[in-house]
Amino acid sequence: MTRNEALKKLDEVEAKLLAYGQAMGTLTYDGDTAAPANSAAGRGETLALLGGVVHGLLTAPETREAIEAILSDREGLDRRDIRRAELLKESVDEVCLVPADEYMAYQQLLAEAGAAWHAAKPANDYAAFAPYLERIVEYNRRLARRKDASKPAYDVLLDLYEKGASMAMLDPFFEQLRTSLAPVILAVGERPKPDAPFLHAVYPVHEQRAFTDRLMALMGIDRADCAVGETEHPFTCGFGRHDVRITTHYHEDHVTYSLYSVIHEGGHALYELGCDESLERTLLTGGTSMGIHESQSRFYENLIGRSRPFCEALLPLLRDCFPAQTRGLDAETLYRCVNIAEPSLIRTEADELTYAMHVMVRYELEKRMLSGDLKVADVPGAWNELYRKYLGVEVPDDRRGCLQDSHWSGGLLGYFPSYALGSAYGAQMLRAMERDIDVWGPVARGDLSGVTGWLGEKIHRHGRLLTPAEAFASACGAPFDPGHYIGYLSRKYGELYGL
């Protein structure tokens, strides 16, 4: 295969992968946000069939031949073409490990598992979901073994979501977080917590929807490029820089849930929306890894969104949309109330200080499920025990326990550590950003363009052209050091609680 033939083949496979990816992604997004409950089985059949086509495309000998022709002679090649071939190779290598039938059955399984989880969570019925999780764990264990039988299965999966991640790297990372933060958590636990009437008011869903519009505008997100859907467990997906979807969930008695969901998912969206136009409809568009993606979402959610200056900008919006509910509220009280730190049950609602403990629970459980030490049937008991151990809370039911997250139903085993890594990446990025620009003056005035401009320049516009390590280096110019994250949390909560 000549270089030109190989590049032409690359274009062709890329176009097909993007089209099938958009079709399957839209079916899944629609399934999670709009489709009727009984539609999952039919959608699963369609996803299985389309998955089979993708499988055929990736495992075709000409695809591998084209990749090899490009990567074996890189001299004079455009850097983008090399990176496209490398990314395609990653997909090919992974998919080639799984026979077509098994791959198709897994697509169908995921569609049905998603629907089963959607029904099981509100019904608090772990037993109804467990058989799906069983098969998902089995599939992932098998995949990992095929990919590299010499490594523990969980290490193989971790590397899928964050290149280079492994238990050897994450064990000490989490240990460092735990030992450093445990005394702060303990000290904070002894302090009185702030409170304010706005936390206990009722916020009708339609008023929250209007508030979301204001929040998206504050974040500088153009709704012509980014829609907002509603679902059980908020997530973001994107099909290029003119078609991003965030989702949220409205709780009438809990206004900050959707507030911080929207900012978190909005952070993901800004990454996707910020990719350079020239990467559109190529494999290079989108986020470069889950860790870097979460660094962006949690950057906006916490480092910006739960900062004192941002609360100053947020207050007038809240008062505009919810005048009755926020009567008498001032920025300092708002700031203190969105930073109440205390051990709790739900990861997505956790404060920054205890957040990593929630991730650790999932990390431990995934480790044990993948090694075979923990049976799927025993997950609820183990979950509750770890919440007792790491957070000191009693889990009253599986709905607020091991059924709370959608990730496992979507096959995402090994994803959770990305949240903790991303949080730590973000703290280090903020340090670098503060050296370059005036972050807080504009944020206090509701102007996030400097923040998004800086992240856009360092990270967003490059899409997947940079590896995760390169994207991190582009932003921070130094090796990863979790000390920044720990230092940030200790300072912030020390000041908040007068430690």
Place this chain on the structure above:
Amino acid sequence: MTRNEALKKLDEVEAKLLAYGQAMGTLTYDGDTAAPANSAAGRGETLALLGGVVHGLLTAPETREAIEAILSDREGLDRRDIRRAELLKESVDEVCLVPADEYMAYQQLLAEAGAAWHAAKPANDYAAFAPYLERIVEYNRRLARRKDASKPAYDVLLDLYEKGASMAMLDPFFEQLRTSLAPVILAVGERPKPDAPFLHAVYPVHEQRAFTDRLMALMGIDRADCAVGETEHPFTCGFGRHDVRITTHYHEDHVTYSLYSVIHEGGHALYELGCDESLERTLLTGGTSMGIHESQSRFYENLIGRSRPFCEALLPLLRDCFPAQTRGLDAETLYRCVNIAEPSLIRTEADELTYAMHVMVRYELEKRMLSGDLKVADVPGAWNELYRKYLGVEVPDDRRGCLQDSHWSGGLLGYFPSYALGSAYGAQMLRAMERDIDVWGPVARGDLSGVTGWLGEKIHRHGRLLTPAEAFASACGAPFDPGHYIGYLSRKYGELYGL
């Protein structure tokens, strides 16, 4: 090809067509209800690529070979297999007329035309939409010429939406409607119209959403099988009996708009939801023609929904959901107010009596566009002139004129007559139903199960297993006679307006 090989091939092609159909249908539904405005071009590329795959599937020699093997020797074959092969042959015959490139480009065009129309309508900017319509008309004219150059292009298109329909059949049909109904319209025009405060009240969107839930329940539609989306121009789509989507549009100052949209689309939904489970995931599921489909939607919307007994059942729901807006309203006033007959601008809001005139305008224009007598640029002028001629109203702008419907942007040229045919079919079906069951007693009590049961037995459960003519005969047991429709309208409006 042996019979067994042919049947196996039929299964295989059918499964793929259904999967691609669901993927493309979901992309389109999502595009119309949830996707951000700028996403159309990217979605168009994906639809074009998937359309190319479908084209390849339908034009493959083995597909035609399988169809021929099945249809050339029907002895001892299951009736369902024959019908599946016949339906597949219709698609193959149509698609084979268009080269792959042109077919793919048309899929992309439709995606972009939909978005262009969505933007042009509120902006009242016909010029921005016209280039798309131009290309859509061109494509359809070319398609018709290739299909049967001996017939006028419009006849070929009419037959696509309603087998057997032609100008030779529709000209006298519309003429009969016009001459019979014109005197009634004229006489009604001289009578005073009812009025009531509830028509002028404000209905917040979130309250209308809750009302939709009640309305769907009243219609006996299980939301686990049927979702409600929101869009500019309401429509229904379905992917089997467990995945139907209706859509509506809420106007705060116009509660009956969404009310009757939901009942209309709910009628479409009941047809799709009523298909026999054994037809699921085959080409036999869904409606057998657009005329029969519209007979069902307009049956619920008008024959049932605008009847006196239904208004009795509707009143308590309205009062529950909108107590302030409906204060003092009684069933008789409601009945009279939802049957105000007067020439108006918007087809979907038209009363039953003048409705066919709206369809005639579109029929005339399509006829002239397809014959080449009317240039796309001249459509607004011709539209306004016909509204003056048939309805005696002045069209103030294109938004309320030729841009009001989404059909042309979706490539549906020849569809509109189905609405008038469907209305007339429905009136004749009601006659047959009234002979078999007590229609009105249960309806007045809010029980539509008898109506839906009768239609389900005669029409819905058969899906596409029956041809449109067979479905009509199954319900009516007599040849089609528009006299029933004219008689129904004359009696109803005669009584309402004391003629």
